[in-house]
Amino acid sequence: MPISNPLTRYTPVAQLLHWVIAALIVTQFALAWTADDLPLGLHKLVLLARHKSIGMTVLMLAVIRVVWRFTNRPPDLPPDMTRIERLLARATHIAFYVLLFAMPLTGWMMSSAKNYSVSWFGLFTWPNLIGQNEASFAFLKSTHDYLSDVLLAIAILHILAALKHHFWNRDDVLIRMLPFRKSPRGP
Amino acid sequence: MRRAVWIAMLCIGGAPLAAGAAGPAAYGADPAASHLDFTGVQAGAAFKGTFHKFTAAIDFAPDALATAKFDVQIDLNSLDTMDKDRDKTMRGPDIFDVARFPTAHYVAKTFTKTATGYSATGALTLRGVTKDVPIEFRFVPGSAGAQLDGTAQLKRLDFGVGQGDWKSTEWIADVVKVSFSLSLKPRA
Numbered sequence: 001m002p003i004s005n006p007l008t009r010y011t012p013v014a015q016l017l018h019w020v021i022a023a024l025i026v027t028q029f030a031l032a033w034t035a036d037d038l039p040l041g042l043h044k045l046v047l048l049a050r051h052k053s054i055g056m057t058v059l060m061l062a063v064i065r066v067v068w069r070f071t072n073r074p075p076d077l078p079p080d081m082t083r084i085e086r087l088l089a090r091a092t093h094i095a096f097y098v099l100l101f102a103m104p105l106t107g108w109m110m111s112s113a114k115n116y117s118v119s120w121f122g123l124f125t126w127p128n129l130i131g132q133n134e135a136s137f138a139f140l141k142s143t144h145d146y147l148s149d150v151l152l153a154i155a156i157l158h159i160l161a162a163l164k165h166h167f168w169n170r171d172d173v174l175i176r177m178l179p180f181r182k183s184p185r186g187p
Numbered sequence: 188m189r190r191a192v193w194i195a196m197l198c199i200g201g202a203p204l205a206a207g208a209a210g211p212a213a214y215g216a217d218p219a220a221s222h223l224d225f226t227g228v229q230a231g232a233a234f235k236g237t238f239h240k241f242t243a244a245i246d247f248a249p250d251a252l253a254t255a256k257f258d259v260q261i262d263l264n265s266l267d268t269m270d271k272d273r274d275k276t277m278r279g280p281d282i283f284d285v286a287r288f289p290t291a292h293y294v295a296k297t298f299t300k301t302a303t304g305y306s307a308t309g310a311l312t313l314r315g316v317t318k319d320v321p322i323e324f325r326f327v328p329g330s331a332g333a334q335l336d337g338t339a340q341l342k343r344l345d346f347g348v349g350q351g352d353w354k355s356t357e358w359i360a361d362v363v364k365v366s367f368s369l370s371l372k373p374r375a
Contacts, residue, residue, distance in 0.1 A: 040272055042352035042359075049230035049358070115269035119231030132269040 008075050009176040017065045018177055021100070024058050025151070028103075032148070052111060053121045059104035066097060078171045089161065092154050099151045105129075106144040113137035211251045213374040214332060216243035220370035223261065227343075228360035234273075240265035245335060245371055247298075247326060249305075257295040257309060264289060281350040288314045295322065304337075313346040324367075335369040 010018070028051060035047040077086055111118045112128035113136040119125050130136060165173035224237045240262035247255045264285045268274055278285045295309025304325035311320040324337025342361045343349055353359060 040276055042355060045230055046358055115234060116229070116273075117232035117234065122231030125232045134271075 008172065010074060011068075011072050012179065013068055014065075014072060014074065015177055015179050017061060017068065019179075021058060021061055021065065024054050024061075025155070028054055028058070029148070029152070049119065052107065052118045055104040055107050056118060056120050056126060058100065059108075062097075062100035062104070065100070069097075075176050078165075078169070078173060080169075080171075092158055092161070095150070095154050096158070099147060099154075102147055103144065103151060106140050106147060110137060110140040110144055113140055211246040211248040211255045212333075214243075214245040214247065214371035215374040216241075216245070216335075216369040217332075217372050222366075222368045223259075224366050226364040226366075228362075230358055234268055236266055236268035236277075238262065238265050239267055243369055243371075244374065245369065247333075247335075249300075249326065249328075252298040252300065252305070255296075255298045255307075257293065257307065259293040261291040261293070262289065263291055281353050282348055284314060293320070311341065311346070314348055316346045318345050322365075332373060333371040335367070335371055337367055339365040339367075341365065 031047050031051040031054070035044050035051065038044040038047070077089060081089070108118055108126065109129045112130045113133050115128075115132040117125050117128055162174045162177075165171050166175070218240075221241075221243070222237060223241050224235060226233050226235050228234075238261050242260045244256075244258040247257070263283045264278060266274060266277060266283070268277065277283055280286070291314075292312040293309050295307040297309075298305055298307045301323065304323065306321060306323050308319050308321045310317050320339055320341050322337050322339040324335055327334045327336075341363055343359075343363050344354065344356070344361050348363075349355075349359060
């Protein structure tokens with residue numbers, strides 16, 4: 001007997017990618033906010049080096065996730081959702097996918113523009129995407145900052161929506177992304 | 188008697204010529220066509236920097252290694268890593284401390300021929316510390332001067348380049364690679 005029904009739950013791989021990426025993004029915000037308050041020095045350099053390594057990890061996982069998303073159909077949304085709700089859910093999910101690429105790529109380009117090549121945990125160095133340029137750096141930094149605000153806003157919306165589905169609508173929208181609940185709620 | 192005079196004349200006349208042939212030619216580096224670069228490793232990623240201002244007095248001839256001499260003065264304030272924030276930090280008291288030690292000085296007097304070119308050992312004075320640093324180079328004479336290209340490696344902490352937190356070799360590698368390409372012109 002299968003533990004999960006593929007039509008009502010996300011696949012274990014999709015769940016794993018969702019939660020690992022979510023944890024890494026929380027770490028990214030913590031590192032970025034801590035580093036922002038520090039003066040230029042070794043401590044800031046170390047935090048930003050970790051931020052970059054994790055960011056490149058998110059980028060690699062994003063590639064896997066998109067491939068997985070297009071080759072594994074996600075469970076359908078509950079039938080009682082309105083058109084507006086479906087539209088909003090879909091727009092939020094598309095925005096997440098766009099940001100999963102846009103955040104690391106603008107960060108990587110920022111580093112290239114400032115002539116700080118990106119190392120992956122000291123194991124290897126990624127090539128520079130663009131040449132050193134102060135104006136490009138300033139533009140990319142403000143873009144990266146702005147996108148991080150958008151990401152934070154839709155993440156809050158996403159979490160509130162998941163909680164609303166779970167506690168208000170009492171459907172299985174949240175449960176189907178949880179690995180440990182054995183059976184989804186009935187309709 | 189006439190033969191003795193001839194020999195004497197040859198000796199007197201030939202002496203300066205012989206000295207000229209055996210002694211090194213005196214060159215200076217053309218600033219517009221010469222480079223002095225370094226590569227450090229920061230958080231696992233290499234970064235390149237250059238010193239825009241330096242002078243090099245190069246006395247060198249392949250057949251007169253015993254009397255060859257390099258004397259290089261580097262204006263540390265002219266460092267450029269293509270990032271103003273990093274440059275400012277590196278000029279500061281914890282790295283080069285250019286306010287107290289504005290120049291680095293390199294003097295080499297010991298030269299040997301190698302399979303691919305030459306090597307030399309010279310004394311580098313950096314941040315008030317003097318230590319031997321070997322260099323490897325190739326010397327190619329040209330029509331109006333010569334081309335001198337070479338490399339060196341040094342440990343920054345030998346010279347105290349990196350105080351406090353910057354002593355960490357986990358995040359900033361100790362070994363710094365240096366490369367130079369000097370377009371040599373006859374020195375006035």
